[in-house]
Each structure stands twice: as C-alpha cells, then as structure tokens.
Amino acid sequence: MEREPLAGPPEALGRKTLESPPPAPQKHFHLQTYLLIALMAIAGPLGNVLLGKGMKGLGELSVWPLSDLLHTGLKILASGSVWLGIASLIAFFVAYMLALSLADYSFVQPASSIAYGVVALLGHLMLGERVSPLRWAGIAVICLGVFVVSLTNPRTTEQV
Amino acid sequence: MPHYFLFALIVVAGTGGELCVSRAMKGVGAVPGFHPADIARVIARALRVPWMWLGLGMMAAAFFALLGALSIYNVSFVVPVTALSYVGGAIGGVTFLRERVSSHRWLGVVLVAIGVTLVFLGKN
Numbered sequence: 001m002e003r004e005p006l007a008g009p010p011e012a013l014g015r016k017t018l019e020s021p022p023p024a025p026q027k028h029f030h031l032q033t034y035l036l037i038a039l040m041a042i043a044g045p046l047g048n049v050l051l052g053k054g055m056k057g058l059g060e061l062s063v064w065p066l067s068d069l070l071h072t073g074l075k076i077l078a079s080g081s082v083w084l085g086i087a088s089l090i091a092f093f094v095a096y097m098l099a100l101s102l103a104d105y106s107f108v109q110p111a112s113s114i115a116y117g118v119v120a121l122l123g124h125l126m127l128g129e130r131v132s133p134l135r136w137a138g139i140a141v142i143c144l145g146v147f148v149v150s151l152t153n154p155r156t157t158e159q160v
Numbered sequence: 161m162p163h164y165f166l167f168a169l170i171v172v173a174g175t176g177g178e179l180c181v182s183r184a185m186k187g188v189g190a191v192p193g194f195h196p197a198d199i200a201r202v203i204a205r206a207l208r209v210p211w212m213w214l215g216l217g218m219m220a221a222a223f224f225a226l227l228g229a230l231s232i233y234n235v236s237f238v239v240p241v242t243a244l245s246y247v248g249g250a251i252g253g254v255t256f257l258r259e260r261v262s263s264h265r266w267l268g269v270v271l272v273a274i275g276v277t278l279v280f281l282g283k284n
C-alpha cells in the first residue's frame with residue numbers, strides 16, 4: 001500500500017491525535033463503583049486474615065541478633081499465606097484507587113465499611129465463630145448507613 | 161498523656177492520607193474501563209502525582225501509630241476511637257475535595273460511625 005502524497009498539511013501527517021476515550025456513561029460508572037467497593041470489601045479483610053494467619057503460623061519470631069532477623073525475614077517470605085495476603089491487599093488498594101477515580105471519597109469511605117459485615121459473616125459461616133448480638137446490631141446499623149449513603153449521588157465533583 | 165498523640169495520629173494522618181490519595185485520583189480522572197491496560201495506565205499516572213506519595217506516607221504513619229496504640233490498649237477501645245475518622249473524612253471531603261455532602265450522606269456517615277463502634281464494643 002502506498003502512502004497518499006500530500007494528503008494534508010505536513011505537520012498533521014506525523015502527528016497522531018491522542019484522544020482520550022469518551023467518558024463512560026452514568027450507568028456504567030455507578031455499576032463500576034459498586035463492583036470496586038464489593039472487591040474492596042472482600043479483598044481487604046481476606047488480605048488481613050491471610051496475613052494474620054501466615055504470621056501466626058510462624059510461631060515465635062526473634063529479631064535479635066541480626067542473624068535471627070535475617071532468618072525471620074526468610075521464614076516470612078517462605079510463607080504462602082503471607083504472599084497471598086500481600087497480593088490480596090494490593091488488589092484492595094488498586095480497587096480503592098480506581099473507586100476514588102470514579103466516586104467521591106465521602107461516598108467510598110463509608111460504603112466500604114460494609115467490609116465489617118463481610119468479616120462477621122465469613123467468620124460465622126466458614127469458621128463457626130460466635131458473633132455477639134451487639135456485634136450483629138452494629139453490623140445492621142452499618143448496613144443501614146451504607147444503604148443511606150448509597151442513595152446519594154456517588155460523584156458530586158467534576159474532574160480537577 | 162502522649163498516648164492522645166497516637167490517637168490523633170491515627171485519625172488525622174489516616175484520614176488525611178486517604179484524602180490526599182483521593183485528591184490524586186480525582187486529578188488523574190475516571191478509569192475508562194476495567195481492561196488491564198486501562199488500569200495500568202491510571203495507576204502509572206497516579207504514581208506521578210505528588211499527592212499520592214504524600215497520602216501513602218501519611219497512611220503508613222497512621223498504620224504504625226495504630227500498631228503502637230494496639231500494643232498499649234485493647235482493640236475494643238482503639239478501633240471505636242478510629243470511627244471518628246468517618247466523620248473527619250466527610251468534613252475533609254467537603255473542605256479539601258469540594259465534595260457536596262448531602263444531608264442523606266451525613267446521616268449515612270453518622271450511622272456507619274455508630275455501627276462500627278457497636279461492632280467493636282461487641283467483639284469480646
């Protein structure tokens with residue numbers, strides 16, 4: 001294929017316009033925000049639990065003398081749970097950043113507290129933990145609060 | 161006495177750090193989709209914003225303050241105190257990020273703060 005000679009002014013030929021893609025429609029951005037908050041509510045607690053489980057599984061850790069610190073460091077890095085926990089927390093933080101690119105901080109912060117409910121439910125269903133009535137009451141109040149927040153418009157500012 | 165300093169650090173640096181990260185992300189602009197290339201581009205752009213690094217530093221300081229407080233006090237006392245950061249966050253959203261927090265959202269924020277306090281009171 002031959003390039004068409006003199007198709008336009010010479011300065012336009014070598015320059016590719018870097019257009020940003022059109023902004024996502026409103027509905028999409030709402031759905032994406034909810035998906036990201038759901039991911040945060042799962043990945044955050046999961047990361048904390050995995051990290052805690054990994055660290056507890058290592059037993060007593062000594063950081064002195066320095067040879068012990070090195071040994072401890074290697075033991076931590078050899079733990080699969082610790083790596084899964086770190087990966088989970090990175091996923092949480094990426095989801096958090098992306099959610100904040102779409103929605104208000106004053107929307108994302110309270111909405112992500114639904115994680116408290118996720119933790120209690122997972123602990124109850126998977127680990128058979130006893131959840132006290134006061135804690136269930138707190139979770140119910142959180143869910144109510146998140147519901148009230150979710151009635152508001154997720155984004156009230158324009159891009160800076 | 162200096163322990164009040166730890167709690168102040170947890171709430172102020174924690175919320176302040178998150179506000180800085182929010183400021184960075186608002187400047188970066190909305191992620192266009194969930195394609196890995198889109199996500200990588202947004203993250204790369206965010207890491208070039210000074211607010212992002214200030215925010216991460218403050219969040220790290222708050223994290224270590226939390227560890228310090230937990231080594232002195234019970235979790236059931238420390239974490240309800242940090243529920244104050246929900247109210248602090250909404251105030252920061254209004255003043256620092258110019259978000260419009262409606263009365264509905266205020267009500268939700270207060271409910272969440274109360275709920276988080278109850279959750280931790282009910283933990284033991």
